[in-house]
Amino acid sequence: MRRVAIMQPYFMPYIGYFQLIAAVDLFIVYDNVKYTKKGWINRNRILCDGHEALISLPLKAGADSLHVHERQLAADFDARKLVRQITGAYRSAPGFEETLPLVERICGHADRNLFGFLHHSIVATCRHLGLCTEVAVSSAFAIDHGLKAQDKVLALCQAAGATTYVNAIGGTELYSPDAFRDRGIDLRFIKSRPFEYHQFGKDFVPWLSILDVMMFNPRDAVVAAIRGNFDLV
Template sequence: MKLAIMQPYFFPYIGYYQLIAAVDLFIVYDNIKYTKKGWINRNRMLQNGKDVVFSLPLKAASDFLHVDQRELSADFRRDKLLAQFEGAYRRAPFFKQVFPLLEEIINLDDPNLFSYLYNAISKTCAFLDIKTKLVKSSEVNIDHDLKAQEKVIALCQAVGADTYINAIGGTELYDRAEFRDQGIDLSFLKAKPFEYAQFDSDFVPWLSIIDVMMFNGSETLSTTVRQGYELV
């Protein structure tokens, strides 16, 4: 059984969904510390030919809280964020197909950050026809005080995974020999360059999955999600 594990992100890039599609079970970390300088509640979109950051405003809280303990700001204007997406992409070829998905996701009335992100990931997977089972890390019976590689191996063992696939950015974090000693094959997913027309602008790579969906139809999306990467 193939497993991947990631923390949640807000409309992450296509490589995140390639990773989900490449495995049988995808664990989303909910009981890990929120990192202020990370990309958990923000990402990049195309606006007037340039990449622009969009984000979810959060309620002020301790930096030591877990992702599932953080809340969206009471001042979060869902209509304003939707208007930002509409202004940027209303001329995109697949806007009419994608924008209802964004409305459904963004209008979710749930203040919990993790629940909000988990719903967005799940709904986007459904749109991309990804059937992989999603599980919250806190639902897996392990010692959650374990860190880094030890925690990943424990999660693999708890769910019966014999293959663990990680994003390419984790090559320096994990030791193949350590995984092999536990009967687990370790691979890394490297997304292939994927260029497409973005209005009349020079191509801006690795933007949010929103950008990819706005400019590509279902057949291209399906092929890229399932075949647009290599395992190394």
Template sequence: MKLAIMQPYFLPYIGYYQLIGAVDRFIVYDNIKYVKKGWINRNRMLLNGTDAMFSLPLKKDSDALDIRDRELAPDFDRAKLLNRWRGAYRTAPFFEATFPLLEKIVSFEDPNLFRYLFNSLRMTSEHLGLKTTFKISSEVPIDHSLKFQDKVLALCEAEGTQKYINAIGGLELYDSAAFSARGIEFRALRSRPFPYEQFGQPHVPYLSIVDLLMFNSVSNLNEIIAENYDLVDKA
């Protein structure tokens, strides 16, 4: 069984969905600390030929809280976010095919940050035709006081993992020998460049999946998700 584990992000770049598509089961961390100014509740879109940030506003709270304990701001203006996307992409070739998905994602009413993000990941993955099973980290019966690599190893063993695949940053974070010692093959997923047409302007890479869906058919993205990456180790 192939497994990946990641914290949730809001409509992340295609590499995240490549990781989902590369495994049988995808565990999403809910009992992990919220990282301020990270990518958990924000991402980048194309606006007038350059990248621009969009985000989910959060209710003010302690920075020590886990993702599952944070909430969206009560005054989160869903219509405003949708209008930003509409204004930026209304003439994109796949706007009509993509915007209803964004409306469903943004209109999700649960104010809990984790559940909002988890819903968006599942809906986007379903739209892309990914068949991977999702699981929430706190629902796996392990010692959740474990940290970093020890927690990943415990999750892998609890799920009967033969192959663990991490985002490319895992090459620096984890010791592949520690996985091998538990009978688990470790690999990291490295996305290959994927330039595509963006209103005839110079390509702006690594934007949110929103941008890719606006300019590419789902069938084209299926090919990119399935094939346009390499699985590497420290060697």
């Protein structure tokens, strides 16, 4: 049995992304997928003064047709400024001292290629949390990379020897169980359970970046939620 998941890279995504990683044997990150401006590839949400606030990676100008691995961080990207923004938001959080070195390591990564930067941030966070799932890159698989949507997922699953494909619950309308079954692959979806915690005593703001979860919870509690606070449906 070999469980596989395939996702776009995101900058410090929410806990469900890491639950998906923990639920599989192989996690494939798309590098040869089109960059989308309005998505979460180079931005996410943190808590600031009780409200959600955006953190983002500025990018060099580029054509809309470029893939993620063809985009670069802007020349004026200031890692120290991003660290200061996160520090200002969470300095008083109980997990700040434990999480800050990870933040500095991610923001200070030398690679200015967008995919390289994001790939490093995902792997570094997994290591910090003790997640040992193998992480691979989509372009490393010998498939027809001109395929789109479900067809590309199926090709990657077959190339990776998947017996089960696990996707985020939001993808239930995108995939046909019969199409996967015809190729001997079981299609499953991961559904995160609510995970509420204390955020400076104000109204809880859910589904922020994994940074928020780590800032307010002991590492063992974060790992327990990642490994078990979800359902496979």
